[in-house]
Amino acid sequence: MTINERKEGDVLILSLKGNIMGGPDADTFYNKVKEELDGGCRKIVLDLSGVKLMNSSGLGILIKTFKPVKEAGGDFFLANVSEKIDSLFMITKLYTVFTAFDTVDKALEAFQA
Amino acid sequence: MASLSRLDRVRLQQFLDRLSESSPGDFSSHVPAPEILRDWSQKIGSLGSQEDHDRLQRENELLRDVSNRLALGLDTEQLSERIMDALGALVRHDAAGLYLVRNGRIIWETLRGYDTENMHLVKSKLDRGLMAWSGMQRCSVRLGDVLDDGRYLNVRNQTRSELVVPILLEGQLMGFFNLEADQVEAFSPDDQYLVEVFAGQVALAIERSNLLQERMQRRQADQEMEVARSIQRDHFPEDNLSIGDLHIAGTYLTNKQVGGDYYDFFRLDMHRVLVTIADVTGKGVPAALIMTSVRTGVHLLTDQDSDLPGMVKRLNRYLSEITETNVFVTLFCGIYDTRDASFTFVNAGHNPPLVLQQDGSTRMLVDGGLLLGSFPGVSYEQGQTTIAPGESVLFYTDGISEALDAKEEEYGDARLLKSFQRHGGKEPARLLMCLLNDLQDFVGNSALASQTGDDLTLVVMHRARKEEA
Numbered sequence: 001m002t003i004n005e006r007k008e009g010d011v012l013i014l015s016l017k018g019n020i021m022g023g024p025d026a027d028t029f030y031n032k033v034k035e036e037l038d039g040g041c042r043k044i045v046l047d048l049s050g051v052k053l054m055n056s057s058g059l060g061i062l063i064k065t066f067k068p069v070k071e072a073g074g075d076f077f078l079a080n081v082s083e084k085i086d087s088l089f090m091i092t093k094l095y096t097v098f099t100a101f102d103t104v105d106k107a108l109e110a111f112q113a
Numbered sequence: 114m115a116s117l118s119r120l121d122r123v124r125l126q127q128f129l130d131r132l133s134e135s136s137p138g139d140f141s142s143h144v145p146a147p148e149i150l151r152d153w154s155q156k157i158g159s160l161g162s163q164e165d166h167d168r169l170q171r172e173n174e175l176l177r178d179v180s181n182r183l184a185l186g187l188d189t190e191q192l193s194e195r196i197m198d199a200l201g202a203l204v205r206h207d208a209a210g211l212y213l214v215r216n217g218r219i220i221w222e223t224l225r226g227y228d229t230e231n232m233h234l235v236k237s238k239l240d241r242g243l244m245a246w247s248g249m250q251r252c253s254v255r256l257g258d259v260l261d262d263g264r265y266l267n268v269r270n271q272t273r274s275e276l277v278v279p280i281l282l283e284g285q286l287m288g289f290f291n292l293e294a295d296q297v298e299a300f301s302p303d304d305q306y307l308v309e310v311f312a313g314q315v316a317l318a319i320e321r322s323n324l325l326q327e328r329m330q331r332r333q334a335d336q337e338m339e340v341a342r343s344i345q346r347d348h349f350p351e352d353n354l355s356i357g358d359l360h361i362a363g364t365y366l367t368n369k370q371v372g373g374d375y376y377d378f379f380r381l382d383m384h385r386v387l388v389t390i391a392d393v394t395g396k397g398v399p400a401a402l403i404m405t406s407v408r409t410g411v412h413l414l415t416d417q418d419s420d421l422p423g424m425v426k427r428l429n430r431y432l433s434e435i436t437e438t439n440v441f442v443t444l445f446c447g448i449y450d451t452r453d454a455s456f457t458f459v460n461a462g463h464n465p466p467l468v469l470q471q472d473g474s475t476r477m478l479v480d481g482g483l484l485l486g487s488f489p490g491v492s493y494e495q496g497q498t499t500i501a502p503g504e505s506v507l508f509y510t511d512g513i514s515e516a517l518d519a520k521e522e523e524y525g526d527a528r529l530l531k532s533f534q535r536h537g538g539k540e541p542a543r544l545l546m547c548l549l550n551d552l553q554d555f556v557g558n559s560a561l562a563s564q565t566g567d568d569l570t571l572v573v574m575h576r577a578r579k580e581e582a
Contacts (some may be wrong), residue, residue: 022395022439026439027532033401056392056394056395056441056511057394057439058181059394059441060438060439060440060441060487061439063202063438063439063441063487064437064438067438067487091443091463091464091465091483092441092443092483092484093165093461093462093481093482093483094462094483094484096483096491097481097483097488
């Protein structure tokens with residue numbers, strides 16, 4: 001899994017590529033978000049367009065990363081969720097806490113609103 | 114050709130016998146081997162290349178025998194005591210230490226002849242003094258008079274000469290021998306040579322002992338794991354269950370000895386049965402430990418009122434407390450009541466069970482709430498359906514739908530559904546077998562659980578038609 005980051009105003013956009021299956025990659029991702037959070041960032045978009053597979057450990061790391069952002073009063077939007085990952089979020093009912101958008105732009109618009 | 118005299122052989126044999134019999138603490142007595150070895154060493158020292166070859170061969174035989182006797186099923190303590198006994202027999206000294214090191218730290222020491230109040234200084238020998246030097250240079254060092262050498266670290270006032278020999282295995286530092294004597298020039302070059310050769314064999318003996326201990330630990334771990342597997346198996350219902358016109362069967366396969374899937378069904382009273390299926394993130398022992406908590410929670414929190422949303426809410430709060438945020442559990446639980454064929458349930462983020470209807474279509478049991486263990490404050494809603502005569506319900510974990518064939522294609526929900534539709538209506542235990550057979554046909558020859566790399570759990574509930582009942 002690789003992570004690319006860019007900023008649009010005060011929004012951090014993290015693009016993940018590869019498989020999210022837990023392991024050391026997961027820590028890298030979590031630490032990156034934690035670092036940004038400590039630096040004052042409260043708006044994060046997670047672009048999943050490059051993610052092929054995500055297992056339950058991968059899902060676990062998204063939850064672990066999501067929680068401190070919410071607790072700090074921030075928001076953590078998902079974008080470009082594949083059909084398979086979408087189904088995982090549906091089954092686990094994680095959409096009751098996560099918000100997903102079709103594209104990164106739509107997620108950015110939601111932050112402007 | 115160099116050979117030992119008959120007398121030497123006898124004396125050598127006595128030495129070896131003594132070595133194998135000597136007990137820890139049997140240090141002061143002196144067995145005749147050093148003389149033999151010294152004599153022998155001097156005798157062969159002057160020989161030519163063929164003799165050198167023979168000498169090495171003989172030396173190897175001799176010391177391999179020492180090594181065999183040393184490493185015979187001994188733990189580190191027994192082994193190091195035996196080594197110190199052998200060292201005492203090999204070279205006269207007044208104090209000595211065997212230090213075993215790993216990653217630059219002393220992990221074991223056996224000391225003899227030191228004052229107990231100086232032990233803390235003895236332990237600093239690895240950082241300072243001759244041992245530090247010897248370890249760095251990977252070679253032995255012999256001091257005729259310690260007072261003449263700045264590298265000497267005084268931990269014993271009466272010491273006048275010292276011999277330090279590193280214990281090396283393929284260049285890797287495993288430890289040291291440190292010998293001290295009260296006279297100057299107490300250790301000869303022969304002594305140094307003997308301890309060096311001995312150290313080579315000791316390195317092998319220690320390595321063998323380490324491997325043996327690792328093997329014993331692994332065996333013990335395997336035995337403990339087998340007990341864990343047996344305990345976990347006891348957590349699953351032993352038999353299929355029938356209550357009124359409802360019949361239930363379940364199966365669980367894991368590619369490890371223990372796993373994180375859980376299913377259960379048990380009677381709440383004469384009319385009602387609770388059915389549960391759950392899947393913990395991850396595999397193996399960590400998942401199995403959480404699975405045990407889930408089972409305990411389900412059993413303890415299910416009361417006669419059978420308030421399922423309340424039970425799941427409490428279970429979620431409990432699991433959130435005991436698990437890391439990134440570890441979660443998906444769980445489905447439902448209560449079937451024979452009096453009205455109602456099935457009330459809570460689906461906490463689990464793959465929705467499928468109800469196969471009489472016309473071959475299915476409906477999914479979705480109502481409930483979030484997965485368990487990550488968000489402690491959430492509430493759950495209850496769903497309800499009625500199980501009509503002839504309907505079957507399939508509960509499963511994602512190990513089934515995510516099973517891969519040789520081309521790494523997933524079995525998927527669609528194939529599982531088709532298989533269920535094909536065999537639906539059969540008696541539950543038979544239906545389970547048919548579902549597993551279809552899955553086996555898909556994944557090929559490999560064992561199911563090892564092919565999927567995940568735990569597989571299936572539970573089937575079937576309400577008999579009137580003519581079946």
